[in-house]
Amino acid sequence: MKLAITSALVAATVLLTGCNEANVGTSASKRPDIAPYMGADNGFMAKGWKPGDQASWNAEITKRNQLQSEYSRIK
Numbered sequence: 001m002k003l004a005i006t007s008a009l010v011a012a013t014v015l016l017t018g019c020n021e022a023n024v025g026t027s028a029s030k031r032p033d034i035a036p037y038m039g040a041d042n043g044f045m046a047k048g049w050k051p052g053d054q055a056s057w058n059a060e061i062t063k064r065n066q067l068q069s070e071y072s073r074i075k
Contacts, residue, residue, distance in 0.1 A: 038052055045051070049060045 035054075036057070046060045046064075050056050
């Protein structure tokens with residue numbers, strides 16, 4: 001009986017530990033009150049994009065969309 005209770009408590013502890021998730025993604029780029037082109041300065045930025053420059057943001061988005069288009073990839 002003690003083994004069943006102990007097993008149930010261990011299982012409940014393991015399941016509840018998974019619910020304790022850290023708050024990931026609270027950087028400035030995820031804030032709803034900041035424009036997307038303001039972005040963060042990190043290693044995952046596109047090479048031609050400059051944070052805070054809306055024209056370069058639009059150019060990079062257009063370039064990315066063209067590379068993901070199936071019509072342009074077929075040719």
